[in-house]
Amino acid sequence: MEDANGEAVDLLIRQQQDSINQGELDLHGFYVDEAIDCVEDVLDQHRQADQSGRHQLTVITGKGLHSTDGVAKIRPAVIAYLEKHKYKYTLSPGVITVDIQRGARATPRPRGNKQECCLIC
Template sequence: MGQSQSSRKSEPGAGYRAQAAEQARERTEALRKSQNGSDQTSPSALYSSNAKAHSRAARMHQQKRDELNALASREIFRHYNPRYPSTAANSTLSSIPSLFGALFSLFVAAPNDLSRLDLHGQYVSEAIPIVEDHLKRCRREGVKTTLVITGRGAHSRGGIARIKPEVEALLARMGVKYWKHGEGAFHVDCRREDEGVVAWIWRGIFG
């Protein structure tokens, strides 16, 4: 059975996602008006002015949508990864030079744990940079293996997994060793290929 409306609203990030969806709808409407809206019956100068105004409104709604989705992504990430280092934030968030960036710095994460990464609730465009940042951090901090949880798509539209195949493609591009863990996760070997015993001794001597 489907979830009730009240239960969906209580899910992490649901409020921000709903606001972002509304901004997306308003952006679409503004674009429609700027391109082929009813204002075309107005004098040319007035129409041009109206089109520019609608275009500016569309950009504003797009920026607001992106900010709200970034807030949702952060809230969802913290919910499913409560022990993750606070500085390993979604890279899509750092690209937003706004008040939200300052607000994020106020959060204090629980003890660090890079052994797992849960991507439930993320959009594909959010999940990919999260995985990239996670694997880079694992390598920097000497984590040998990590579990990346993508989910099997049970809650995706049509029950088709979207994050899982994209993450697997990313792992292949990055050239890391990985193997499937059940239907919705990957074990990833974070070590570089040159991290054998000889390389370890060499780094220990020469840094």
């Protein structure tokens, strides 16, 4: 089941690779752990792509309206990740805009044996 889930995540990411390259990541359809892994990978990808200054990543989390009991799960997890790694961000309904400082590297999150989110396939 985990393998099939990992393949589904890879497919979702590949489908939105153009948007990711433009600075937008849509996390609809992801589980919380997958979403956090992908946010980390995309932030690393954008930080390493250009050392010329600041850049923003728009992370579409949604409002949690389709979550169990209508309670958001991905949005608070992404915010906690960003705070833990000291990213600056702004909040809008369903969206988090992250300020990426080039060259600075956040501490990687341990992933254990879980399949990683593939962004450059």
